[in-house]
Amino acid sequence: MRILIYSLIILFDFFVSSTWLQHIAVGGIMPNTTLIILVSYALLRDDVEGAIMGFCAGLLYDIFFGRIVGMSAMLMMLTGFFVGKPFRDFFKDNYIAPIIMVAAATLAYELAYYILNFLLLGRINIFRYLGMVILPSVAYNLILCIFIYRAIYAIDGIISRREERKRGFMK
Secondary structure (H helix, E strand, C coil): CHHHHHHHHHHHHHHHHHCHHHHHCECCECCCHHHHHHHHHHHHCCHHHHHHHHHHHHHHHHHHCCCCCCHHHHHHHHHHHHHHCCCCCCCCCCCHHHHHHHHHHHHHHHHHHHHHHCHHHCCCCHHHHHHHHHHHHHHHHHHHHHHHHHHHHHHHHHHHHHHHHHHHHHC
């Protein structure tokens, strides 16, 4: 059940990102809602599930938009793994950890994306990219993080309660 629900969430996010979010882009920069959903999920679940979800979401992005198939899948997988690793037992109602992790994950993801896409091609103007793309992406993601984390937290709570009832019924 959990896999189906989160697959639908990622597909819905993919459609929203590729259609509606294009209209709210400021200076050509859009929020990376997939990354916010991934960080929220990895914080609520664990590192392995975060890595699997990151790989699937990144592969979907790569197939439709990426220049190199597998690059976003690898970056999202690593993001899901490293975000979920240290936070197995943190207080899930805390909204500070998701905000900090979304900022760190966005910064790390965008820097790695820059290194793999542009730096290896000889474009070495990282400060311009940092000011024009990375920092606005971090700001955008921080604004949306609170709302998306709340939604993912509520959905995960509903799914967890349903799984617990089902397990209790099956015993």
